[in-house]
Amino acid sequence: MDFNLNHLLNFPYVTILSCQQQEGLVILKLEFLNEGISCPHCKTYTDNLHQIRPILVRDLSILGQPVYLKVPRRLSWSVKLAP
Numbered sequence: 001m002d003f004n005l006n007h008l009l010n011f012p013y014v015t016i017l018s019c020q021q022q023e024g025l026v027i028l029k030l031e032f033l034n035e036g037i038s039c040p041h042c043k044t045y046t047d048n049l050h051q052i053r054p055i056l057v058r059d060l061s062i063l064g065q066p067v068y069l070k071v072p073r074r075l076s077w078s079v080k081l082a083p
Contacts, residue, residue: 029070050075
């Protein structure tokens with residue numbers, strides 16, 4: 001049986017870099033395909049990233065095993081809001 005986990009996840013502009021199974025749980029490491037983000041405050045698009053910190057988010061189980069998504073949390077400075 002061949003299937004693509006990216007299609008099952010169905011997140012826009014996101015791909016799965018790796019899939020690890022350890023101690024009865026599954027960790028899917030995700031990566032964003034788009035270079036920049038839109039500021040949630042002023043809606044300006046920027047590709048100037050300040051830092052990237054991964055966070056673990058619990059998702060639905062796969063075959064009875066807990067699944068965690070390792071999502072890169074991208075922080076950026078908006079040109080309009082910068083001091």
